[in-house]
Amino acid sequence: MGVIETSKKYLADTYGREDVIFYKGKGATLTDIYGEKYIDFGCGIAVNGLGVGFRKWKRAVKRQIGRIAHASNLFYTQPAAELAKLLCRRTGMKKAFFSNSGAEANECAIKTARKYSFDKYGENRAVIVTLENSFHGRTVTALSATGQEAFHQYFMPFTEGFRFVPANDAAAMETALTDDVCAVMLELVQGEGGVIALDKEYVQAVEKLCKKKDILLMIDEVQTGNGRTGTLYAFQQYGISPDVITTAKGLGNGLPIGATLFSAKCEKTLTPGTHGSTFGGNPAACAGAVAVIKSINDKLLKGVEEKALRIRETLLACSKVKSVSGLGLMIGAEVENAAELKKQCLQKGLVVLTAKDRLRLLPPLNIGNDELERGLAILREVLK
């Protein structure tokens, strides 16, 4: 039996997969088992942000695996300590909790918000407000936080205590922030929801409302984080100081890791025994993430802006593209029949993603000009 047949027989049927078997990759070029090459504008859904096999990441991970790949959180390891320090220094946050995915990072944020409020105000202040069309992950609680009806099926009962409001509507947010609310959780660019960036004035207004009522402002940077939008974290372009930040995906550049960062307000909320994760803070994943964060410097971020501009102007010149959305190298192109166009790109050797009625482009932040232009040539062919 081949790989596809074996997968169909033995892997749970939770994904609609393309009939491509990836074997290896380098930078923004992926190779399948037959030796066919593909330009990667998907990054394994925003994970391989510095490209496949990024040299510094690979060296750090290999070195750490040669020493110790796992030690548990009952002891200290150098990579977790260094990563926590780096993330705090570069975001202004005070402490980090490490997990293994975006959903887990959000789960930790939700627990933190509820405990922060419980410690200070007692029970009945546990509601978390999120946006319609948001996406926060696949655990039952992260699904409950997700503002899309399609995700609220089959798995009842869902976790109580979530309220949804339309994006970019400060009045609706103000109405929703009643005395039972402990936190607001936002994606600054809704990824799965269609690559839609929130307005800066709106986000700043939400921050003000939250501050007034001691409601935690939690920013889900699982997809927007780690340089993707042109700053290390997207909140840094919005002129806000979140109380909690969550991230994952590009932080690991290929290994699973999630992080929840706490501001001074809630850095002491989680105490021994209130949260944990066996694999969280895994030294191999953390060593790789240290290399990732250290590599996201001003030069790289300037390149993100330049490449984003180049992709946007190419898309806007294509007759099948109705509009272009997003921030930095998180780009949405509104088209008719995104799923079909995605398939056509793949057949011509370009990996792209979709989100709702858009093609979603998430190329590596450090993609070389040659690979970028080859990818754009395929896009032009398909979208002309």
Ligand SMILES: Cc1ncc(COP(=O)(O)O)c(C=O)c1O
């Ligand atoms: C904004 C956002 N939050 C959370 C998640 C869930 O992350 P994970 O799949 O790593 O659990 C995702 C994944 O797409 C995401 O885009």
